[in-house]
Amino acid sequence: xxxxxxxxxxxxxxxxxxxxxxxxxxxxxxxxxxxxxxxxxxxxxxxxxxxxxxxxxxxxxxxxxxxxxxxxxxxxxxxxxxxxxxxxxxxxxxxxxxxxxxxxxxxxxxxxxxxxxxxxxxxxxxxxxxxxxxxxxxxxxxxxxxxxxxxxxxxxxxxxxxxxxxxxxxxxxxxxxxxxxxxxxxxxxxxxxxxxxxxxxxxxxxxxxxxxxxxxxxxxxxxxxxxxxxx
Amino acid sequence: xxxxxxxxxxxxxxxxxxxxxxxxxxxxxxxxxxxxxxxxxxxxxxxxxxxxxxxxxxxxxxxxxxxxxxxxxxxxxxxxxxxxxxxxxxxxxxxxx
Numbered sequence: 001x002x003x004x005x006x007x008x009x010x011x012x013x014x015x016x017x018x019x020x021x022x023x024x025x026x027x028x029x030x031x032x033x034x035x036x037x038x039x040x041x042x043x044x045x046x047x048x049x050x051x052x053x054x055x056x057x058x059x060x061x062x063x064x065x066x067x068x069x070x071x072x073x074x075x076x077x078x079x080x081x082x083x084x085x086x087x088x089x090x091x092x093x094x095x096x097x098x099x100x101x102x103x104x105x106x107x108x109x110x111x112x113x114x115x116x117x118x119x120x121x122x123x124x125x126x127x128x129x130x131x132x133x134x135x136x137x138x139x140x141x142x143x144x145x146x147x148x149x150x151x152x153x154x155x156x157x158x159x160x161x162x163x164x165x166x167x168x169x170x171x172x173x174x175x176x177x178x179x180x181x182x183x184x185x186x187x188x189x190x191x192x193x194x195x196x197x198x199x200x201x202x203x204x205x206x207x208x209x210x211x212x213x214x215x216x217x218x219x220x221x222x223x224x225x226x227x228x229x230x231x
Numbered sequence: 232x233x234x235x236x237x238x239x240x241x242x243x244x245x246x247x248x249x250x251x252x253x254x255x256x257x258x259x260x261x262x263x264x265x266x267x268x269x270x271x272x273x274x275x276x277x278x279x280x281x282x283x284x285x286x287x288x289x290x291x292x293x294x295x296x297x298x299x300x301x302x303x304x305x306x307x308x309x310x311x312x313x314x315x316x317x318x319x320x321x322x323x324x325x326x327x328x
Contacts, residue, residue, distance in 0.1 A: 006252065051282045118285070126281035134289040141297075216294065223301040 010218050046189030047123040047198040056126065056201045060172065060183035063204075067165065067211060072213040081222040104146035111139030119209030123198040129205040133212025140217040144224055152221040157214045164210040171200050171207070237277060244270035257308050265296035269306065 037058070041050045055063055095101065115135035124127030132143035144152060175184030183204075190197030247266030254260040268291030275284035303309045 004254075010248075127285050128282070131282070131285040131289050134286075138289070138293055138297075214245055220294075220297065220301065223298065223305065 015165060039124075042192055045198060045201065046192055047201050048126060048193045049123055049128075051126070051196075052123045052128055052201060052205065056123075056204050057184075057185060060204070063208065064168065064183075065171070067168065067208065070212065070215060071161075071165065074219050077219050078222050081219075095126055095149070101146045108142055109217040111135055111142070115209070115213065116164070119206060121195070121201065122205040122209075123201045124193060124195070126185040129208025130212055131150055133209040134216060136209065136213030137216035137220065140213070140223075141220045145222055148224065151225060154218060157218040157221075161211050161218070164191065164207040164214070168204060168207040168211070171204055233277060234248065240270045240273050256305055256310070256312075258311065261303065262297045264299070265292045268292040268295070273308050 037050060037054060041053040041057075042048065043214045045053040047053040047057065096104075115138075118127040118135060119129055119131030120132075121125075122132070122197060140152070171186070172183040175186055176182045178184075178186070185199040185201065187199040189199055192198075196202075244267045247263045247270065251260045251267070254263060268287055272284045272288045272292065275287055280320035291316075300309070
């Protein structure tokens with residue numbers, strides 16, 4: 001019965017999707033505000049990537065809300081998962097096989113470089129703090145996957161997370177005191193398309209990237225570590 | 232041309248979703264669920280949304296399946312070979328409670 005209703009829902013959803021795709025032409029959004037942002041976004045914020053211009057320039061406080069939601073979720077996860085007791089060496093999992101260990105060593109620097117590139121070039125190319133942060137978290141989780149006996153330093157993770165979150169709010173507060181609006185873009189906009197352009201947007205995205213990366217790496221490490229209580 | 236490519240990708244995604252629903256091995260179901268995200272990534276690229284495609288690849292295909300797999304490990308369900316009757320009994324108990 002339960003499976004039948006699932007299939008019924010799936011059929012209805014398929015019908016809905018086919019109707020939607022029949023009406024809309026592919027890749028042609030029916031929006032008006034998009035045109036306005038395309039006309040003025042680059043000149044107003046100095047960011048070549050319009051998505052970053054919206055996420056940090058026009059809707060910076062929404063991004064702060066997103067960050068606080070992520071922070072609350074990661075904190076709740078850590079509260080539930082971390083029981084405080086250290087994993088004993090005897091019950092630690094064995095190291096992974098040769099393929100996983102070699103691949104982890106090989107991929108770690110590449111993933112760190114890719115993640116940092118995506119974070120730092122967030123105002124120029126597609127991507128940004130959230131995407132690059134997740135890649136950084138995956139990079140720092142890889143060694144734990146290869147060698148489960150090693151543990152991640154949670155204090156360092158918390159320090160990075162806290163300082164980057166404070167940096168985001170601090171940049172916003174400087175804008176509030178100097179120009180009368182929270183998260184008002186500061187510094188000169190520079191030449192569009194260069195690395196040092198778009199004012200404070202790259203700094204904000206760097207803070208977002210470090211915060212997301214540290215949070216998610218800590219969450220994954222918590223999930224991985226404390227699995228000895230049901231043994 | 233692009234419609235046919237999209238059709239193939241959507242079919243692969245549907246197959247992955249069905250497998251995620253019907254598989255008795257929970258680890259395989261997790262992998263099947265990540266196939267859906269992978270197909271969605273390609274579709275986002277076709278829709279000229281590389282930002283969303285990046286997020287979908289990193290979060291949907293990578294992180295969420297990693298979290299599901301680690302959850303399975305914590306619950307003691309990380310098994311490569313499960314006798315089908317045991318899983319069914321577990322599922323029925325879950326349904327009752």
